[in-house]
Amino acid sequence: MRDCYDVAVVGAGIVGVSTALHLLMRGKKVLLIDRGGAGQETSFCNSGIIETSYVLPFSPPSYKHMARILLDTDTAVRFHYSSLPHYLGWIADFYLKSRIDIRRNNGKLLRPLIACALDEHRALMRGTEAERHLSATGRVKLHRSEASFAGAALERRVAQELGVSFEVMDAAAFHEIEPFVRPVYHKAVKWTSSARLTNPCAVTAAYAEKFAREGGIFQKTGVRALTHISEDLWNVETEQGAVQANQVVVCAGPWSSDLYKSLGYAFPLGVKRGYCRHFSAIGAATLAHAVVDTDIGYVIGSMEQGIRITTGAEFADRDAPPTPVQIERVLPYARELFPLGEAKESQARLGNRPCFADSLPVIGATPRHKGLWFNFGHGHSGLTIGPSSGRLLAEMFCGEVPFCDPTPYRADRFA
Ligand SMILES: Cc1cc2nc3c(=O)[nH]c(=O)nc-3n(C[C@H](O)[C@H](O)[C@H](O)COP(=O)(O)OP(=O)(O)OC[C@H]3O[C@@H](n4cnc5c(N)ncnc54)[C@H](O)[C@@H]3O)c2cc1C
Numbered sequence: 475m476r477d478c479y480d481v482a483v484v485g486a487g488i489v490g491v492s493t494a495l496h497l498l499m500r501g502k503k504v505l506l507i508d509r510g511g512a513g514q515e516t517s518f519c520n521s522g523i524i525e526t527s528y529v530l531p532f533s534p535p536s537y538k539h540m541a542r543i544l545l546d547t548d549t550a551v552r553f554h555y556s557s558l559p560h561y562l563g564w565i566a567d568f569y570l571k572s573r574i575d576i577r578r579n580n581g582k583l584l585r586p587l588i589a590c591a592l593d594e595h596r597a598l599m600r601g602t603e604a605e606r607h608l609s610a611t612g613r614v615k616l617h618r619s620e621a622s623f624a625g626a627a628l629e630r631r632v633a634q635e636l637g638v639s640f641e642v643m644d645a646a647a648f649h650e651i652e653p654f655v656r657p658v659y660h661k662a663v664k665w666t667s668s669a670r671l672t673n674p675c676a677v678t679a680a681y682a683e684k685f686a687r688e689g690g691i692f693q694k695t696g697v698r699a700l701t702h703i704s705e706d707l708w709n710v711e712t713e714q715g716a717v718q719a720n721q722v723v724v725c726a727g728p729w730s731s732d733l734y735k736s737l738g739y740a741f742p743l744g745v746k747r748g749y750c751r752h753f754s755a756i757g758a759a760t761l762a763h764a765v766v767d768t769d770i771g772y773v774i775g776s777m778e779q780g781i782r783i784t785t786g787a788e789f790a791d792r793d794a795p796p797t798p799v800q801i802e803r804v805l806p807y808a809r810e811l812f813p814l815g816e817a818k819e820s821q822a823r824l825g826n827r828p829c830f831a832d833s834l835p836v837i838g839a840t841p842r843h844k845g846l847w848f849n850f851g852h853g854h855s856g857l858t859i860g861p862s863s864g865r866l867l868a869e870m871f872c873g874e875v876p877f878c879d880p881t882p883y884r885a886d887r888f889a
Pocket of ligand 1: 485486488520697850852859
């Protein structure tokens with residue numbers, strides 16, 4: 475007689491690992507499946523910021539910015555023209571949802587997951603290797619001109635309304651806390667409540683080790699299909715054979731569509747690709763914060779592997795070969811800002827942000843299948859809210875009173 479699990483969680487990025495751990499902590503017999511190691515995909519390739527100061531979703535590009543994107547000279551956003559037809563609907567929806575009142579409301583709807591994010595990470599990392607990767611200094615946004623600083627006034631106003639703290643610094647004041655950053659900018663905004671992980675992949679792996687240590691089963695294999703066999707039984711068809719579970723949670727980030735499509739679901743899930751690459755620093759130069767070069771559209775920060783540069787958004791087919799043009803484009807600006815040495819790897823690494831146009835994830839039970847749950851679409855904030863999303867899903871799964879209202883994240887909001 476084959477093992478039957480209470481629940482199989484597909485995907486061991488930060489979202490899947492956190493979900494599996496929360497289910498295990500509630501006494502469930504949990505199988506976590508990933509075709510690679512924990513945290514090796516998008517949960518590797520990110521800027522490491524725990525964005526507890528996030529208050530407002532991204533706005534779409536201005537007309538001036540759009541002209542640069544269309545000419546393919548922009549540093550922050552890039553299109554593969556061949557995949558544009560595929561993305562047009564998503565982009566149109568993104569523009570529709572960019573009205574200030576809608577952005578403010580969507581920012582507010584995400585706040586419950588964001589506000590507790592650091593505490594939720596702390597709870598999962600207690601007693602694990604992950605603790606040494608948590609740094610209390612988080613995100614700083616640099617503005618190269620007064621116009622750029624003024625352009626971000628709405629974010630600061632909303633933050634003030636919500637009681638999210640920040641400090642505006644001139645170049646002299648910022649030099650005191652980041653002495654290696656050259657004063658090529660006009661103002662720095664330090665988001666004081668945000669934090670940083672100096673190795674996001676290692677943190678995800680440490681949560682997965684905790685899961686295994688406490689009795690969870692991790693299986694390294696690809697999932698081909700999910701089949702609802704009977705009222706209370708799911709067949710998980712893997713590359714190593716079938717496993718059975720009473721319930722299944724899909725946490726496969728940008729690949730979730732591969733699993734839900736065959737079950738008859740269609741979601742407007744887009745993928746914003748992004749790249750990361752590590753460099754040495756010249757001399758003893760280092761960075762205490764994750765520094766966002768706002769006008770150019772990249773992030774630079776010190777990681778365990780070196781100085782990491784991460785890029786903005788590339789709209790391309792998810793499975794198209796990597797085209798890390800944006801890393802090359804932002805490098806001269808990064809070198810102007812910080813004494814960067816040589817690249818540490820021969821190639822940049824690709825990450826795929828799973829994004830909905832309303833900047834909210836899907837978390838919860840599916841509308842049409844008993845025992846099927848979704849937890850994906852965490853966009854630009856998945857590293858931050860992976861643990862809080864995992865907790866929310868586990869609370870609903872176990873019939874507990876959820877710590878926040880899950881309604882905004884329902885799968886049927888697109889119906
Ligand atoms: C450049 C960049 C910078 C970013 N910076 C930040 C930041 O500073 N802060 C922040 O909060 N967020 C940031 N993000 C976003 C964040 O990294 C993502 O939202 C998050 O990692 C998504 O996690 P996930 O678990 O949903 O997906 P993933 O980490 O991609 O995990 C999905 C997992 O599912 C597995 N999988 C998929 N299909 C199958 C299958 N069929 N069978 C078995 N396994 C499968 C994959 O192998 C993978 O391990 C950034 C993203 C990028 C690209």
